[in-house]
Amino acid sequence: MSMEDYDFLFKIVLIGNAGVGKTCLVRRFTQGLFPPGQGATIGVDFMIKTVEINGEKVKLQIWDTAGQERFRSITQSYYRSANALILTYDITCEESFRCLPEWLREIEQYASNKVITVLVGNKIDLAERREVSQQRAEEFSEAQDMYYLETSAKESDNVEKLFLDLACRLISEARQNTLVNNVSSPLPGEGKSISYLTCCNFN
Amino acid sequence: MGTKMADFGSPQKLSGVPPPEGMGGGRCSEISTELIRSLTELQELEAVYERLCGEEKVVERELDALLEQQNTIESKVVTLHRMGPNLQLIEGDAKQLAGMITFTCNLAENVSSKVRQLDLAKNRLYQAIQRADDILDLKFCMDGVQTALRNEDYEQAAAHIHRYLCLDKSVIELSRQGKEGSMIDANLKLLQEAEQRLKAIVTEKFAIATKEGDLPQVERFFKIFPLLGLHEEGLSKFSEYLCKQVASKAEENLLLVLGTDMSDRRAAVIFADTLTLLFEGIARIVETHQPIVETYYGPGRLYTLIKYLQVECDRQVEKVVDKFIKQRDYHQQFRHVQNSLMRNSTTEKREPRELDPILTEVTLMNARSELYLRFLRKRISSDFEVGDSMASEEVKQEHQKCLDKLLNNCLLSCTMQELIGFYITMEEYFMRETVNKAVALDTYEKGQLTSSMVDDVFYIVKKCIGRALSSSSIDCLCAMINLATTELESDFRDVLCNKLRMGFPATTLQDIQRGVTSAVNIMHSSLQQGKFDTKGIESTDEAKLSFLVGSHIELCQNNISIIKKVLLGSSDCTKLFSQGIGGEQAQAKFDSCLSDLAAVSSKFRDLLQEGLTELNSTAIKPQVQPWINTFLSVSHNIEEEEFNDYEANDPWVQQFILNLEQQMAEFKASLSPVIYDSLTGLMTSLIAVELERVVLKSTFNRLGGLQFDKELRSLIAYLTTVTTWTIRDKFARLSQMATILNLERVTEILDYWGANSGPLTWRLTPAEVRQVLALRMDFRSEDIKRLRL
Numbered sequence: 001m002s003m004e005d006y007d008f009l010f011k012i013v014l015i016g017n018a019g020v021g022k023t024c025l026v027r028r029f030t031q032g033l034f035p036p037g038q039g040a041t042i043g044v045d046f047m048i049k050t051v052e053i054n055g056e057k058v059k060l061q062i063w064d065t066a067g068q069e070r071f072r073s074i075t076q077s078y079y080r081s082a083n084a085l086i087l088t089y090d091i092t093c094e095e096s097f098r099c100l101p102e103w104l105r106e107i108e109q110y111a112s113n114k115v116i117t118v119l120v121g122n123k124i125d126l127a128e129r130r131e132v133s134q135q136r137a138e139e140f141s142e143a144q145d146m147y148y149l150e151t152s153a154k155e156s157d158n159v160e161k162l163f164l165d166l167a168c169r170l171i172s173e174a175r176q177n178t179l180v181n182n183v184s185s186p187l188p189g190e191g192k193s194i195s196y197l198t199c200c201n202f203n
Numbered sequence: 204m205g206t207k208m209a210d211f212g213s214p215q216k217l218s219g220v221p222p223p224e225g226m227g228g229g230r231c232s233e234i235s236t237e238l239i240r241s242l243t244e245l246q247e248l249e250a251v252y253e254r255l256c257g258e259e260k261v262v263e264r265e266l267d268a269l270l271e272q273q274n275t276i277e278s279k280v281v282t283l284h285r286m287g288p289n290l291q292l293i294e295g296d297a298k299q300l301a302g303m304i305t306f307t308c309n310l311a312e313n314v315s316s317k318v319r320q321l322d323l324a325k326n327r328l329y330q331a332i333q334r335a336d337d338i339l340d341l342k343f344c345m346d347g348v349q350t351a352l353r354n355e356d357y358e359q360a361a362a363h364i365h366r367y368l369c370l371d372k373s374v375i376e377l378s379r380q381g382k383e384g385s386m387i388d389a390n391l392k393l394l395q396e397a398e399q400r401l402k403a404i405v406t407e408k409f410a411i412a413t414k415e416g417d418l419p420q421v422e423r424f425f426k427i428f429p430l431l432g433l434h435e436e437g438l439s440k441f442s443e444y445l446c447k448q449v450a451s452k453a454e455e456n457l458l459l460v461l462g463t464d465m466s467d468r469r470a471a472v473i474f475a476d477t478l479t480l481l482f483e484g485i486a487r488i489v490e491t492h493q494p495i496v497e498t499y500y501g502p503g504r505l506y507t508l509i510k511y512l513q514v515e516c517d518r519q520v521e522k523v524v525d526k527f528i529k530q531r532d533y534h535q536q537f538r539h540v541q542n543s544l545m546r547n548s549t550t551e552k553r554e555p556r557e558l559d560p561i562l563t564e565v566t567l568m569n570a571r572s573e574l575y576l577r578f579l580r581k582r583i584s585s586d587f588e589v590g591d592s593m594a595s596e597e598v599k600q601e602h603q604k605c606l607d608k609l610l611n612n613c614l615l616s617c618t619m620q621e622l623i624g625f626y627i628t629m630e631e632y633f634m635r636e637t638v639n640k641a642v643a644l645d646t647y648e649k650g651q652l653t654s655s656m657v658d659d660v661f662y663i664v665k666k667c668i669g670r671a672l673s674s675s676s677i678d679c680l681c682a683m684i685n686l687a688t689t690e691l692e693s694d695f696r697d698v699l700c701n702k703l704r705m706g707f708p709a710t711t712l713q714d715i716q717r718g719v720t721s722a723v724n725i726m727h728s729s730l731q732q733g734k735f736d737t738k739g740i741e742s743t744d745e746a747k748l749s750f751l752v753g754s755h756i757e758l759c760q761n762n763i764s765i766i767k768k769v770l771l772g773s774s775d776c777t778k779l780f781s782q783g784i785g786g787e788q789a790q791a792k793f794d795s796c797l798s799d800l801a802a803v804s805s806k807f808r809d810l811l812q813e814g815l816t817e818l819n820s821t822a823i824k825p826q827v828q829p830w831i832n833t834f835l836s837v838s839h840n841i842e843e844e845e846f847n848d849y850e851a852n853d854p855w856v857q858q859f860i861l862n863l864e865q866q867m868a869e870f871k872a873s874l875s876p877v878i879y880d881s882l883t884g885l886m887t888s889l890i891a892v893e894l895e896r897v898v899l900k901s902t903f904n905r906l907g908g909l910q911f912d913k914e915l916r917s918l919i920a921y922l923t924t925v926t927t928w929t930i931r932d933k934f935a936r937l938s939q940m941a942t943i944l945n946l947e948r949v950t951e952i953l954d955y956w957g958a959n960s961g962p963l964t965w966r967l968t969p970a971e972v973r974q975v976l977a978l979r980m981d982f983r984s985e986d987i988k989r990l991r992l
Contacts, residue, residue: 037604042611042620043678046792061795070620073627074678077685081799 006050006059010170012163013078015103016088017096018067021122024153025088026064029163034154041066043074051167058167079110084118084166089137091121091150092129097137104144116173118147118166125152234258337370345390348397357405358423361430364398368432402431406440413444426499434500435507442511445488449481449512453519456480457526471560474527475567481519482575485512489582503590506583506602510609513579517614520572524618527568531561537625540632555636558629565626566674572619573675576610583609623679627671631686634667638690642698660695677789684796692803699810815878819885824893826866827886830859831893835900839907840980846906856914860921863890867925883926890922891933898940899974904981908944915941936966943967943975949986952976956992 014022023041027033030047045064050057063082065075079085087103089096100119107117119141121132134150141148147169151158234251242248344363351360405427412420421444428437460477463469469476489509496504528534536558543552587602610616641659664687671683837854838845870879903911915937922930931938946952952972955963967975969992976987 039607039611042616043676044681044792046788046795048791070617070624071678073624073631074682077627077682077689080689081685 006057008056008167008171008174009059009061010083010167011061011063011078011081012084012086012166013063013065013075013082014086014088015065015075015106016067016086016120017090017093017099020067020088020090020093020096021153022067022086022088023064025086025120025122025151025159025162026062028153028156028159030062032156034156040068043071044078049163051164053164053167053171056171058171060163060167076106076110079107079115080112082111082115083170084116085111086118086120086162086166087146088120088122089132090123091132091137092123092126094131097121097132097140100140114173114177116147116166116169117144118149118162119144120162121148121150122153124150124157125155340366341370341394342390345394345397348394348401352397352400352404357401357408357427360397360401361405361427364394364401365430365432367394367398398431402433405431406436409440413440413447422495425495429500434504438496438500438504438507439511441492442508442515445492445512446515449484449488449515450519452484453481453522457522460523460526472564472567474523474531475564475571477523478520478568479571481516481523482571482578485516486575486578488512489579493582493586497586501590502586503602505586506605506609509579509583513609513613513615520615520618524622527564531564533561533565533622533625536561537629540629544628544632544635552636553632555633555640558633562626562630562633562670565622566670566679569619569623569626569679570673570675572615576616580606580610623674623676626674627679627682627686630667630671630683631690634663634687634690635694637663638695642695664691677793681792681796684793684800688796688800688803691800692806696803696806696810699807811878812881815882815885819882819889823866823882823886824889827863827889828893830862831890831897833859834894834897839901839903839911841904841906841910843906846910849910856917860918863921864925880927884928887922887926887930887933890918891937894918895937895940898937899978901978902980903944903978905945905947905979908941908946908979912941912945939963939965939967940975943972944979946976946979949976949982949990952990952992 014026016022018040023038023045024034026045026047027035027038030049041064043066047062047064048059049062050059052058063078065071065078085107087100087107089100091097107115111117119137121134121137124130137150138148147165149158149162149165151162153159234255239248239251242251344367347363348360348367351357351363405424409421409424409428412424421441425437425441428434428440456477460473463473467473489505489512492508493505496508536553539553540558583606584603587599587606591599591602638660641656641663644659645656668680668683668687671680674680834855841849867883870882898911915934919930919934919938922934942955943952953959955961956965956972965972972992973987973990976982976990977984
């Protein structure tokens with residue numbers, strides 16, 4: 001581990017159609033802001049927030065990707081090293097929900113098979129304009145074996161919960177991995193570096 | 204009598220308390236005259252008398268004390284008397300002072316109110332003068348405009364109109380209500396007419412000048428617009444003129460491009476050059492006209508001008524890029540590559556080298572665009588900065604937002620982002636295919652520690668990342684670093700893994716690798732080429748292949764750190780960051796991606812360790828084991844004569860050392876020092892374990908034990924010379940076994956055991972000690988059993 005003061009480091013990548021509120025979710029979580037009139041993200045934005053969970057410092061590296069098609073080849077290159085993906089759609093936009101299978105195909109193709117994917121329906125503050133029912137989304141996420149959450153970056157609903165729950169799951173996953181690794185593939189006489197540490201190692 | 208006694212008793216009690224000082228003088232005796240009169244008994248009288256005497260003494264003491272104070276009191280009284288007149292004086296003075304203050308105060312108030320009145324009067328006077336001036340100006344303007352217009356002195360006329368426009372409208376209104384109202388009204392009408400006329404004339408003249416391309420006239424009228432309050436119109440009309448210039452120049456350039464000979468030196472980057480010319484043209488326009496705009500339109504107006512210019516720029520960029528896409532078959536090439544990248548695709552693979560020129564050209568195009576956009580950003584922000592020096596934070600932010608919007612949403616940005624998006628996919632293809640090729644064409648020259656492959660692969664990776672860097676786009680660079688990480692970590696790692704395994708014919712390890720088609724393909728193709736057709740050849744040759752891969756991995760680690768260093772130290776990179784491209788997170792993004800790439804290095808290290816362990820157990824062990832096994836065929840149950848014979852004709856250890864020497868020499872020649880070290884480390888451990896195994900299968904007598912001790916010593920001595928670290932520790936158990944086998948009697952062990960062990964730390968358990976003792980044919984098992992360890 002480097003000099004930096006943390007117990008875990010995870011990479012979280014936000015993906016989903018343009019304009020569903022990925023940047024706002026990240027801003028709300030990392031800076032507590034909801035900047036109105038947010039322009040489209042260009043390429044990839046990068047934020048860091050360290051949280052404490054059960055006394056352990058967890059550093060979250062959050063990659064906020066551009067939703068527009070022309071940035072796809074840039075954003076795809078980040079999938080593989082991600083520990084978790086937050087697949088976001090807009091509950092007031094049927095189209096953004098309909099595109100989800102396409103996103104799942106991308107995940108299948110580029111992401112690591114150990115990646116944790118969370119489905120997020122954003123903008124629940126605009127309930128009167130809802131086009132995708134919660135039930136529909138829940139059924140979809142269940143079928144795809146994804147964790148599902150509805151959020152509002154504007155009202156700050158479920159935003160903390162989204163990231164903190166995710167961090168918890170990542171921690172337990174990492175713990176399990178070390179356990180498996182220690183049991184199955186110890187090198188004789190060698191203290192093998194623990195896999196989650198290597199993947200989290202920041203230098 | 205009882206009551207008397209009671210009356211008498213109480214004062215007596217009281218008298219016990221001495222009267223408080225200073226109060227005693229003012230108090231009568233407790234014993235009244237009546238009480239004395241009523242007393243009849245002598246005894247009582249005496250008692251009362253005594254008490255009275257006591258009281259008297261007290262009173263006397265008090266009196267004395269009071270008399271003593273008399274002097275002080277008197278002197279105080281005298282002082283007070285003296286102060287009396289002074290106090291009266293002070294009172295008088297104070298009253299006088301109060302009077303004066305009140306007076307001054309009134310005076311001051313009077314004065315200030317007069318000043319206020321004066322001030323007001325002065326202001327009114329000024330206003331009156333101003334108004335008179337304004338009215339005079341108005342008249343002057345009215346006259347002046349007419350004359351100037353007649354003389355076609357539009358600057359003068361515009362100056363008059365400007366003056367009129369600057370006048371306070373209320374003044375004009377007031378003037379109309381005055382005595383000369385009707386006259387002013389008429390004049391005002393004339394003035395307004397003149398204003399309209401002037402506007403029409405200027406617009407018309409400007410249009411003519413524009414048409415004729417008469418720059419001095421264009422600039423002349425451009426300067427007049429702001430005087431007439433037509434800033435926006437002036438800028439829009441002027442930029443129209445500039446845009447026309449840009450367009451005609453760009454068209455010329457594009458025609459030139461289409462006529463360019465393919466053999467031209469710049470043919471491969473002709474579209475990047477065309478864009479460069481376009482950008483340079485616009486930059487020059489901005490450069491030359493910025494001073495006029497600043498002087499005549501004021502700061503903060505450059506944004507408007509550039510906004511108009513950018514529209515034309517976008518139009519021209521679109522044309523150039525369209526031609527680029529058509530002529531270079533860009534989309535077609537992209538689609539082809541995309542299809543080839545799909546796993547299990549059947550499309551015929553395109554020669555990656557063919558992509559080389561177009562990739563270079565696209566990155567160059569993007570670099571030029573970034574440079575141009577950076578230029579605009581710098582110019583506009585500094586212009587805003589001057590204009591907003593007094594503005595509120597909100598206005599500044601609003602302006603910043605406008606600027607961001609202009610530069611981020613312009614067609615140029617979007618087009619370039621699109622091109623770069625395609626570029627990344629194609630560059631990924633280029634990297635992957637070229638790496639595959641390098642792996643397939645791997646050649647190994649004798650006497651070298653590595654083959655061409657690793658150098659080639661890293662040359663390619665460096666080239667691709669370097670090209671992405673040359674695009675000046677941080678996101679593009681980061682994406683390529685990510686993809687390089689992926690390539691090295693999965694596909695290339697698989698190649699190395701497979702090569703490692705190829706070295707071990709005995710391997711039964713299942714291929715745990717994910718089915719990465721490319722790696723498998725290479726393996727197949729290399730097998731078909733007979734490249735690895737080494738099965739059946741002696742294991743050393745096969746092992747050599749693995750050594751090679753081992754050195755490769757080490758080389759890879761070195762290469763990765765070199766890439767990292769080169770990237771971090773490259774001037775392009777530092778330049779990119781110093782210019783703050785991609786916002787403040789650019790550096791953080793880059794660092795994070797790069798550290799992922801560096802982490803591949805440690806994964807290779809794991810792979811290397813894994814490989815060496817395997818190599819040791821599957822290639823070296825089968826070879827070393829028989830050498831060690833011959834130990835079993837050498838009897839260690841020997842007589843003096845045989846022992847002496849062994850001295851002359853060594854039965855085992857010399858040959859073993861010779862074999863090892865040969866093996867080690869081979870290692871040393873074909874391995875890098877680091878890998879040689881780790882491999883010899885693993886091998887010595889193996890020897891120790893194996894030798895221990897055979898020793899426990901043999902039997903010894905006293906001389907045999909001595910023989911073994913000698914053999915072990917020469918082996919250790921040899922191994923010490925060929926390994927860099929101490930191997931004594933690895934042979935500690937064997938040495939202790941030799942010690943045991945060398946004992947005279949069973950009980951002698953106690954001289955070395957427990958409290959007598961001294962500096963020796965036993966690595967053998969008591970059970971093992973007994974086991975080793977039992978190897979000595981001449982030791983009785985009862986003696987061994989009886990031992991207390």
